Amino acid sequence: MTALTMGGNAPLPGEDFEISVKWKLKSSAIDEIDVSAFVLTATGKVASDDDMIFYGQRADKSASVRLTETNRVAPGGTNETSFEFDLRRLPASAEKIAITGTINDAQAKRVSFTDVASLVVTVIRSGTAAVTFDVPVNGMSEAALILGELYKRNGQWKFKAVGQGFIGGLKPLAEGFGVRIDDPAPSSAPTPPPAPRAAPPAPPAAAPVSLSKVTLTKAQPKISLAKKGASFGEIKVNLNWNKGQKKAGWFGGGGSKNIDLDLGCLFELKDGSIGAVQALGSAFGDFDRAPFIRLMADDRTGANADGEWMRINGSRWNDIRRIIIYTFIYEGVANWTETDGVVTVFVPDNAPIEVKLEEGANDRKNCGIVLLENIGGEISVKREVQYFRSTQELDQHYSWGLRWTAGRK
Numbered sequence: 001m002t003a004l005t006m007g008g009n010a011p012l013p014g015e016d017f018e019i020s021v022k023w024k025l026k027s028s029a030i031d032e033i034d035v036s037a038f039v040l041t042a043t044g045k046v047a048s049d050d051d052m053i054f055y056g057q058r059a060d061k062s063a064s065v066r067l068t069e070t071n072r073v074a075p076g077g078t079n080e081t082s083f084e085f086d087l088r089r090l091p092a093s094a095e096k097i098a099i100t101g102t103i104n105d106a107q108a109k110r111v112s113f114t115d116v117a118s119l120v121v122t123v124i125r126s127g128t129a130a131v132t133f134d135v136p137v138n139g140m141s142e143a144a145l146i147l148g149e150l151y152k153r154n155g156q157w158k159f160k161a162v163g164q165g166f167i168g169g170l171k172p173l174a175e176g177f178g179v180r181i182d183d184p185a186p187s188s189a190p191t192p193p194p195a196p197r198a199a200p201p202a203p204p205a206a207a208p209v210s211l212s213k214v215t216l217t218k219a220q221p222k223i224s225l226a227k228k229g230a231s232f233g234e235i236k237v238n239l240n241w242n243k244g245q246k247k248a249g250w251f252g253g254g255g256s257k258n259i260d261l262d263l264g265c266l267f268e269l270k271d272g273s274i275g276a277v278q279a280l281g282s283a284f285g286d287f288d289r290a291p292f293i294r295l296m297a298d299d300r301t302g303a304n305a306d307g308e309w310m311r312i313n314g315s316r317w318n319d320i321r322r323i324i325i326y327t328f329i330y331e332g333v334a335n336w337t338e339t340d341g342v343v344t345v346f347v348p349d350n351a352p353i354e355v356k357l358e359e360g361a362n363d364r365k366n367c368g369i370v371l372l373e374n375i376g377g378e379i380s381v382k383r384e385v386q387y388f389r390s391t392q393e394l395d396q397h398y399s400w401g402l403r404w405t406a407g408r409k
Helices: 170-176 313-317 391-397
Strands: 002-004 007-009 018-027 035-040 065-072 080-084 096-103 116-126 127-134 146-154 156-166 222-225 234-240 244-245 256-258 260-269 274-278 293-295 310-311 319-330 342-346 353-356 366-375 378-388
Touching: 018 035, 018 096, 035 065, 035 170, 080 156, 096 116, 096 170, 116 146, 127 156, 127 274, 146 170, 156 170, 234 260, 260 293, 260 310, 260 391, 274 293, 310 313, 310 319, 313 319, 319 342, 319 391, 342 366, 353 366, 353 378, 366 391, 378 391
Parallel strands: 002 127
Antiparallel strands: 007 156, 018 080, 018 116, 035 096, 065 080, 096 146, 116 127, 146 156, 222 378, 234 310, 234 342, 244 256, 260 274, 260 319, 293 310, 319 366, 342 353, 366 378
């Protein structure tokens, strides 16, 4: 393994690898560090806003960079965010990838990277650390850092240890790389005078990137979303988890397998129809017809860095009464604390809503995660994170009323 100091560089161990960023904190005022990646052209800027990879956009358009873990808490109080790279997918215009870290709300909390005890960037291939950089954070007054860069020189991709401070947070850092960041309108903005009649405007440009994120917790478990247009559009639900090898079987016996979590939901429509959408029993649903919910391909191996996705037809939200999103352990892990599971709900024109799977009992295979309810046409999103021995038990808890029989994938 090559250990770098600031300014040093080393060849990357191939064109497909992982990068892990781990840190420990000295200040309890820091709730998280946002680690992001930017795919850059020769100008040092992104080709488009799609080339910023962060908690609200987990992969670039080419899928060459994928965010796989965000702020995972490991034993010993270490936090970790990690990416998977496949440089063979990069467009020809891409010449550099910057890895950055920023402290959330640093100015308001009066904290900086000097309040971080340790910060280590590691390049990993096939489970083996190839390059490491222990960022010298002691004395750093900045709240944003360029941690490292991947760049191509004479046909060889290399990693450079940067550790350069940047004034401001994630917004000015992203804008420095050419990303257009959305500025939320003030809540009490005055009403502008009516505009004179004009010719129809040209089609609008793509919306800028929003850096907002909502994490539902036990203390703040609920948020309501109102329509900002004719409909909610396509609502997407993502389940991601630790894809590492764990002992097989419920109590950890007999070999090792990848963790397999299954994403599913129970639905109730306004006409009284009820049912389940899940891979078990091949009940994948339908996006354009009832139940207006579609589960995408089941990730049986855990190899897909994107995890599992569910699509909800927001243009038919008035036909839906409620949806409970759940997951269950199909095989390969002994308890929920080993899954590091997180569900993110993406509603167009709204900040991503994140719910982490925590406080798990190791004898219950099913977790009810998020309850979506139609309340006056709005989407009420409520954190549940309640654990059950079966989906049938979850059904009974929420008074759904389905009849259950044994099924298989």
